[in-house]
Amino acid sequence: MPLDPAKTPEQLLDLYYHDMRSHLLEVAAAFDRIERAGSCPDPRLAHLRQIAAIAVDDQPDRAPRLLNELSV
Template sequence: MPTKKDILDLHFMDARYKLLDIAAFLDRIERHQGETDFRFDGLKKALPILLSDQPGRAKAVLEALSDHSTEPAEKATFQGAFGAPQSLQS
């Protein structure tokens, strides 16, 4: 069974890169004109989950960024997904 140090040794640089990438993305959003939308709100809602000590953070982040609606959309306007629930839209 690996220790916490073993896991840090193996995965720290990858996690560091991902956090820097998110920070750069947030900086880019802030530098530009216009309004954000529900996707940005979804990311901001998920960020405090990362800082919590609760077990299951990956699942909690996925749930925060998932659409939990049960009713089908009346009409699909495109093929794909938004990656965040539109219900967060203000």
């Protein structure tokens, strides 16, 4: 049985758009809840912000870079 041809960027966006949107909303809501609860000097919060920036930068290999930062 032949392999399916590679998907186009548009097909991949169609496939992942709603999941990505949902996950981004969930992350934003979690940051909002933490901030509404008050000041949080915990370094984990700053680390999560740093990691979130990797997810939306325009550099390649975001997933392995993000995983590398999570393992620190």
